[in-house]
Amino acid sequence: AKKAGPGTVCFFEVSDDRVSRDRKALQADLEGAIAREELFLVFQPFLDLGANRITGFEALLRWQHPQRGLVPPSEFIGIAEETGLIHEIGEWVVRRACATLSDWPDDIRVAVNFSAAQFHNTGILQTIVQALADAKVSPSRLEIEITESMLLSKYGSAGPILNALLELGVTVALDDFGTGFSSLTYLRKLPFSRIKIDQSFIRDMLVQPDCAAIVKSVISLARDLNIDVVAEGVETADQLEYLRQISCDEVQGYLISRPVAADAVLKLLDTKKLR
Ligand code: C2E
Ligand code: CA
Ligand code: CA
Ligand code: CA
DSSP states (O other): OOOOOTTOOOHHHHHHHHHHHHHHHHHHHHHTTTTTTOEEEEEEEEEETTTTEEEEEEEEEEEEETTTEEEOHHHHHHHHHHHSHHHHHHHHHHHHHHHHHTTSOTTOEEEEEOOGGGGGSTHHHHHHHHHHHHHTOOGGGEEEEEEHHHHHHHHHHHHHHHHHHHHHTOEEEEEEETSSSSHHHHTTTSOOSEEEEOHHHHHHTTTOHHHHHHHHHHHHHHHHHTOEEEEOOOOSHHHHHHHHHTTOSEEOSTTTOOOEEGGGHHHHHHHTTOO
C-alpha cells in the first residue's frame, strides 16, 4: 500500500486496519470460547432416497458470541486454522459429536468436518479413538468429511492417519466434490465411502445442462467404483425429484431439513417418519 502523505485520507488503509483489528478481536474471543461454553453443534440429516429414511447427520459447528450473536463457521474456522486453535476446537467437535451420537439409534451415523491443519497433529488419531471409546460408539458410525484441497496440499501427513482410521472402521467422505482440481485422481488415493457433490452443482443442474451432465456422470462413476453419492444443498422439490431419477444415493439440504439442535434430532427421526 502507498504511504499516506500529510493531509491524505486513505480509506482503504483505514478499513484494512479495522478489518485486521476486528479479526484480532475475534481471535482473542475465540481463544476462550470453549471454556465459556459458547461453541455448540447443530446437525443436518442425510436422507437415503432408496430406503426413504434418515441414515445420519452432519455435525456443523456454531459459535454463540456474547456480543456479536451467532458467528458462522465461515468467519471463524479460518482464524482457528491460522492460530492453531483448530486443534483444540476440532478435538472438542469430535468428542461432542461422538457423545451426542451415543444417544441415537445404532443405525444412525454422524459425519464430522475436518480441516487439513488438524492432520498436522498426529495426536488427532488418539483423540478420535478416545472419543469413540468414551462415548462407547462403534467406529463404523463415525464419518470424517475432508475436502479435495486437503488431499492436494497435505496428503503427506493426512494419509497415514486416515488409513489408520479406515482400519478401525471409520469411514471417509470426500466433501465439496467438483470444486477442486482433477478431482478424479483423488478417488484412487483413499477408499472413500462417499462423495458429496458440492451444492453449486445441485443449485445449477436444472438450469444448466452441462451441470446436469456432470452430476449424472459423477453418480454413474461413483456407482462403478462402489462409492455412495450425497447431493448437498438440495432446496427444491424439483431438484429432489431429478436426483431420485438419476439414482443419487442420499440428499442433504434445506428442503429435507435445516441443521437442528442436538435435542431436536430424535424428534426429527420420529416426526418425519423417515425411518
Ligand atoms: P460444508 O461442510 O460444505 O457444510 C455445508 C454448509 O451448507 C453448511 O453451512 C450448511 O448449513 C449449508 N447448507 C446445508 N443445506 C443447505 C441448502 O440447502 N442450501 C444452502 N444454501 N446451504 C445449505 P455452515 O454450517 O455455515 O458451514 C460452512 C462450512 O464450515 C462447512 O461447509 C464446513 O466446511 C465448515 N465447518 C462447519 N463445521 C465445521 C467443523 O466442525 N470443523 C471444520 N473444520 N469445519 C467446519
Ligand atoms: Ca461437510
Ligand atoms: Ca460440502
Ligand atoms: Ca443406498
